[in-house]
Amino acid sequence: MEIKKVGVVGCGLMGHGIVQVAAQGGCEVIALETEQGFLDKGLGRVDKSLAKLASKNVEKGKMDQATADAWVAETRGRISGSTNRADLADCDLIIEAIVENLDVKKELFAELGGIAKPEAIFASNTSSFPIGEMASASGRPGRFVGLHFFNPVQLMRLVEVVRTDDTDADAFDAARAFGKACGKTPVSCKDTPGFVVNRLLVPYMVQAIDMLDRGDASKEDIDAAMQFGCGHPMGPLTLTDYVGLDTTLFILEGWTSRYPNEPAFKIPESLKRLVSEGKLGRKTGEGYYKWEGDKKA
Numbered sequence: 001m002e003i004k005k006v007g008v009v010g011c012g013l014m015g016h017g018i019v020q021v022a023a024q025g026g027c028e029v030i031a032l033e034t035e036q037g038f039l040d041k042g043l044g045r046v047d048k049s050l051a052k053l054a055s056k057n058v059e060k061g062k063m064d065q066a067t068a069d070a071w072v073a074e075t076r077g078r079i080s081g082s083t084n085r086a087d088l089a090d091c092d093l094i095i096e097a098i099v100e101n102l103d104v105k106k107e108l109f110a111e112l113g114g115i116a117k118p119e120a121i122f123a124s125n126t127s128s129f130p131i132g133e134m135a136s137a138s139g140r141p142g143r144f145v146g147l148h149f150f151n152p153v154q155l156m157r158l159v160e161v162v163r164t165d166d167t168d169a170d171a172f173d174a175a176r177a178f179g180k181a182c183g184k185t186p187v188s189c190k191d192t193p194g195f196v197v198n199r200l201l202v203p204y205m206v207q208a209i210d211m212l213d214r215g216d217a218s219k220e221d222i223d224a225a226m227q228f229g230c231g232h233p234m235g236p237l238t239l240t241d242y243v244g245l246d247t248t249l250f251i252l253e254g255w256t257s258r259y260p261n262e263p264a265f266k267i268p269e270s271l272k273r274l275v276s277e278g279k280l281g282r283k284t285g286e287g288y289y290k291w292e293g294d295k296k297a
């Protein structure tokens with residue numbers, strides 16, 4: 001099955017990036033949001049990112065200005081927006097990138113199951129929830145995969161492609177091929193908590209937050225240690241701000257309620273406190289650090 005038309009539900013931090021890389025990969029894309037204002041904000045981020053990538057290509061001599069302008073116009077021309085779920089009816093693939101709340105995701109997939117054409121593939125970009133539960137809710141478990149992209153989607157080269165025991169082989173192959181068309185390296189994983197990356201990464205972020213909460217080292221020193229001692233592009237506390245403290249908390253709440261005896265899954269005190277104060281990281285201007293736009297204040 002060839003994927004030509006893609007619906008992306010949620011045009012936030014992750015969704016806008018998925019919309020963009022799918023269009024860069026040659027697909028026609030519809031971005032779905034709950035409100036026009038959120039849609040405009042998400043598509044505005046796509047515009048900024050495309051302009052940035054185009055100017056980098058010109059700077060590096062990979063494209064002349066006219067070619068870069070045409071690339072931006074063609075890519076953007078493949079993207080449209082909607083606030084009406086019915087507009088996704090003829091998509092070949094629908095990717096969900098809404099809030100990390102299993103009940104809300106299940107409700108969405110149950111409704112999409114009645115809207116989308118029968119052969120359409122459904123995918124969730126969830127960071128932590130079981131793909132199988134959403135697949136059951138959708139009423140089409142054979143056509144369901146996880147497609148887990150990484151933040152920032154435009155720059156990170158991985159996509160995890162998750163199959164359940166019920167996923168049809170052709171749906172899985174088409175999802176992998178779509179990941180490649182988006183310019184990503186796909187890795188396959190079973191439907192296991194956190195898949196590959198988050199099962200390793202989130203407990204590491206938790207350990208760093210606990211270290212800070214105990215007063216063992218400052219946030220700057222913890223981050224510098226991992227950046228310069230291990231060659232990570234950013235330290236774990238900067239990364240938590242980057243991912244979003246709310247998303248990190250949702251992931252951990254889901255895991256600690258499902259797996260109460262797993263010692264790697266625990267919720268640090270400061271994470272709960274900062275989220276309750278509305279300090280969600282880079283997106284709200286404050287988390288473990290203060291932010292001005294994309295840069296630390």
Ligand code: CAA
Nearest residue numbers: 049052053127149150151152154155156198233234239243
């Ligand atoms: N679109 C286009 N260009 C972008 C961009 C975007 N979305 N985001 C950044 N850029 C550009 C920047 O503007 C910058 O351009 P200039 O060089 O012209 O200034 C360039 O890319 C490099 O960015 P930065 O200056 O910010 O510096 P950087 O070299 O540190 O790169 C980074 C940024 C790629 C994000 C890097 O810091 C990095 O890899 N960080 C780790 C990210 C990571 O681990 N992500 C995974 C999170 S976990 C997850 O996603 C899963 C989950 O479920 C929670």
Ligand code: NAD
Nearest residue numbers: 010011012013014015033034097098099100126127151243
């Ligand atoms: P976000 O809050 O930035 O964006 C979510 C968007 O979904 C918002 O714009 C919201 O208006 C929209 N939305 C909510 N309910 C909707 C609905 N019913 N229909 C249409 N739109 C709806 O969140 P995010 O960080 O982009 O995370 C989205 C998903 O991606 C989550 O499942 C998250 O776990 C996962 N994820 C996040 C990261 C990360 O680093 N933040 C990385 C990989 C995966």
